[in-house]
Amino acid sequence: MHPCPYCGSDEVSVEETEIGGYVAACPCCGMAGPEAPYATIAVRRWNVLCSKMCRNCKYHLLMVVKDLRRQLHELESGNDDVELGRVDDA
Ligand SMILES: [Zn+2]
Numbered sequence: 001m002h003p004c005p006y007c008g009s010d011e012v013s014v015e016e017t018e019i020g021g022y023v024a025a026c027p028c029c030g031m032a033g034p035e036a037p038y039a040t041i042a043v044r045r046w047n048v049l050c051s052k053m054c055r056n057c058k059y060h061l062l063m064v065v066k067d068l069r070r071q072l073h074e075l076e077s078g079n080d081d082v083e084l085g086r087v088d089d090a
Contacts, residue, residue, distance in 0.1 A: 006029045
């Protein structure tokens with residue numbers, strides 16, 4: 001789970017809301033992510049929110065590296081779906 005983009009706390013946890021939904025919330029600064037009907041979705045929405053907010057944080061960079069590795073792997077295995085400046089012989 002992504003650390004809090006405001007205060008950097010790792011103690012973000014999922015809490016149940018008064019109307020039976022779930023939110024990921026930071027106990028340190030009080031920031032909360034979007035509400036969701038299930039805890040797993042609340043976590044996913046929190047991660048999406050955070051990755052948009054802190055583009056330079058370690059977590060985001062790890063995701064970028066992971067994505068680049070995946071693309072590299074696809075290139076090496078000859079997958080034509082990857083568009084990374086592929087050169088066609090016309
Ligand atoms: Zn926080």
